[in-house]
Amino acid sequence: MTDSITISVDAMGGDHAPRAVIHGADLALRERKNIRFIFHGRKEQIDPLLDEFPKLKPASTVRHCEAVIAMDEKPSQALRKGKNVSSMWMAIQAVKDGEADVAISGGNTGALMAMATFCLRPMEGISRPGIAAIWPTLRSDIIVLDMGATIGADARQLVDYAILGSALARSLFDAESPTVGLLNVGTEEVKGLDYIKEAGKILQQASGAGFTYHGFVEGDDIGKGTVDVVVTEGFVGNIALKTAEGTARQVASYLRTALKANWVSMLGAFFASSALNALRRKMDPRTVNGGVFMGLNGIVIKSHGGTDEVGYKSALGLAYEMARSRLIDKIGDTMQRFPVNTAPPELPSDSEAKSA
Amino acid sequence: MTDSITISVDAMGGDHAPRAVIHGADLALRERKNIRFIFHGRKEQIDPLLDEFPKLKPASTVRHCEAVIAMDEKPSQALRKGKNVSSMWMAIQAVKDGEADVAISGGNTGALMAMATFCLRPMEGISRPGIAAIWPTLRSDIIVLDMGATIGADARQLVDYAILGSALARSLFDAESPTVGLLNVGTEEVKGLDYIKEAGKILQQASGAGFTYHGFVEGDDIGKGTVDVVVTEGFVGNIALKTAEGTARQVASYLRTALKANWVSMLGAFFASSALNALRRKMDPRTVNGGVFMGLNGIVIKSHGGTDEVGYKSALGLAYEMARSRLIDKIGDTMQRFPVNTAPPELPSDSEAKSA
Known part of the structure; x- marks a missing residue:
């Protein structure tokens, strides 16, 4: 990584692409001078737009791709059709190849997650990736994940989300040991589903390894900002986000x-x-635009597809911050500190406790 | 049922009982003259309060109970200790005995659900009871259930909730065929968990039998009031309610x-x-206080425990409406109209389709 941050952009993703994307990049560049952009998409549409933004043009490279992933395409279809040829895939590929520090798309979420996972692969020790939201609360912004990258979870996946979310909180908020809560239907130890209780026990034992485990939190604790990181299964997280x-x-x-x-x-x-x-x-909602794909060997940001240039500016700003704060290194660091990061999805055994 | 409605009240349930409960009853009586109350609890605390409300006193009967269920008691403990002796149990028992049209408590939700289920028993054809919330939206009030009576659900339980919720909507909103939506993470047919998709197929086939099936809805459709009844599993429903x-x-x-x-x-x-x-x-929140326990042979209303007399007035008003509109009859009617109400939890088979 040089002093400047290179953002690889799927210029064709989202309802108002490529105009809103290019315009948003121009707005982002006004706030942070040291960004370079690689735009992937149809050159005949992108080039005339860059002519409209004379300050953006010298900071930009355009890579032509003919294929564009539709908003309603199924992930498996998108992967089959779009691998190695679509603007979405090529945006991610540039991160894999080390040409860019972070990729961003306003396209189809399922397709983006499938392509990102296939191209970048999950980090060692992380079972499945998650999508993190930056959630404004009465106290300050907090992290909530998973927002629906995966439906269904087990204890180990919740623990993974806690590791990923606390690394993101350390990147974004400069908190040395962010507080982590597990979303549940009651704060008493007795309530809730078994896999959440099991995750609670693992996090309780690991508390201090880059995060502080707070315990269970309820739906209204999100808006209060009770903890820095709220961990939940993807279906529940998506419903909570949309309901809010x-x-x-x-x-x-x-x-x-x-x-x-x-x-x-x-x-x-x-x-x-x-x-x-x-x-x-x-x-x-445009000021807090952007879901962070967590747990892959590279950073990918999902912008809302329906947003305008102001929304893209926010998402590009988020992408910049993720790259600048070296999110991937912070995740690796948290994982190394975590006592059970390579263990199977069960509690640390008695023998481990004895040998320690 | 006579022309007047009799409400059986756990006078000891909630943080500010019995004062807030009795005071709330006085406020409810000012709005609707034809209510009678049976208060269950400690006579030495209730009697002096009734002396303070001279209009309420002649409409009230007091039944002494010594035992009171604590807010933090586990449901199983509460049932063991409080059966036949506690103010909570006796409030429900009066409905079972036909002395009252509806019961209400501001006590411990888990204990109340356990006692109500044990005392009143689930209605024939309903596998598990649910708790319904009346949710204010941009269009009008709607019904959302389950709010956490049960954690986890299968397709059949979601279908039960749809039957119960649409009967409640017909009672409360005078809608002849309320619209029903299944809460999911996307409105496209392909998304979501298998049991939700399966419930969607059953409801699609039964649409018209006392409700109109709308399809999947997302979290933000709740606040929009897209449908009259939103059906979801209890964990998700509880998180959505608290997050909102x-x-x-x-x-x-x-x-x-x-x-x-x-x-x-x-x-x-x-x-x-x-x-x-x-x-x-x-x-x-005091103006829309009250969760409706659905699917039992009798109506039980749960008031927020922390509310004051204004909150109790709302919950008692809701209890009155449930009894007056003959909710139980409407549930029975919807179940009779429902084509698969006694079928096992699976889709109508091919042979059924052929014989039809």
Whole structure:
């Protein structure tokens, strides 16, 4: 890695590609000068757009790919059709080849995860990759994973997510020993599913190895920011994320309606408009855009497909931070500190405890 | 059932019992004259409180019970200790004996579910009971279940929840054929867990039998009010509910902070105060208090344990509506209309299709 960060971009991924992607890169470059971009996609569409952004053009390389993965393509199909030829695959391949520090796409999540896993391979000791979300809370941003990379999990996979999530928290928040909680339906030791309890026991014993195990947390602890890293199985994580997004939109809609009730409330809204605009910016989903694919031999960021240039700017900023803070090294470091990182999915045995 | 509705109340359940419970009953009686209450609990605590509410007293009967179930008691312990003697059990027993139309408690959820199941027994054809929440959305209130009565589910249990939830929607919202959606991580047919897909196929075939099957819905469809009934497994439902509660509190807190930013925004908040108070009332969790235990031979309502008299008033109002609208009859009716209600947990076989 040189002083500048090279981001490999699937220029064709997402609903408003390639315009929103290229425009977002221009916005990201204004905030951080030392980025270089490799855009993968249809040259005849990308080149005219780069002409519109004269500061971005000298920081960019374009690699032509004809094939584009559709948003509704099944992962297996996408992999068969798109391997070695599509803009999505080539964006990832550039990370594997060491040409870029991080890859990003706003395309089909399932296809991106399949290609990233196939091309970059899971890190040694990690059973399955996860997708981490950066979640704004009342305290500060926190990490929640898995957001749906994998449906279903066992104790060992939750432990993997805890290792990956705490490495990400150390990268992003400069926390030396981030707190980790397991999402459950009650905070008492007795409740919940067996695999979550088992993961809790393993994390309790390993607490201190690059993270501090907090215990079980409930759904409302996410918004409170009770812990730095919330670990959960992918189906549950995806439902929680989408439910929170829906609730935030719902409350914002209630607020708009309430303030339009009569002329006195409208006058109030006028005086409070700078405060309300600040709130709108804080709640703008575009400002926290980007899921981080964790547990592969390389960093891949998934942008929301429906976002605009502001959303891409955020996701590219996240990609930059992941590369700059050497996320992959931090994961490796956490894994080395973890006492059971190469053990089978069971508790440390008595004999280990004796020999220690 | 006479013209008046009799509510059997565990007067000792919840953090502020019995005062908040009795006071809440007085508030509920002011809105609906034709309620009678049977209060179960410690007479020496309840009687002096009834003296404080002279209108409530003549509508009330007090049944003395010495034993009270603690909030942290395990369900099995509570059942062993509290059967036939505790205020919680006796409140349910009055429904079984036909003395009351509905029971309510703000006590320990696990203990209440265990006692209700043991005392009232599941309805014929229903494998396991569920807890339904009334969830405010942008469109109108909807039903979401299961909220954590049971952890883990199979296709048949999801189908049971769909039957129960649509009967509840018909009771509460006067919808003749409420729409039902299965909570999943994607709306495409291909996604999600096998048992959810299987439930989707069964519901697709049965659509029209007292409900209209909509298909899969995602987490953000809850807040949008895309369907009248959202069906999910208990662990996921509980996480979704708590995450939404946490997000609503988070956004409300952001709003308070934003409006205090400077004197102009404070002035705005002053002018908008009636609108903001209306919003606060709309988002007040006390106004939608009460989980409905579904699938038993009798109706039991769980109030939040930490709520005050206003919360109890809402939960008692919900209990009244459940009894008045003859929820149990509506469930029976939906089950009779349902083509596979006595079938084993599998898809209608080919031979059935041929003989039809």
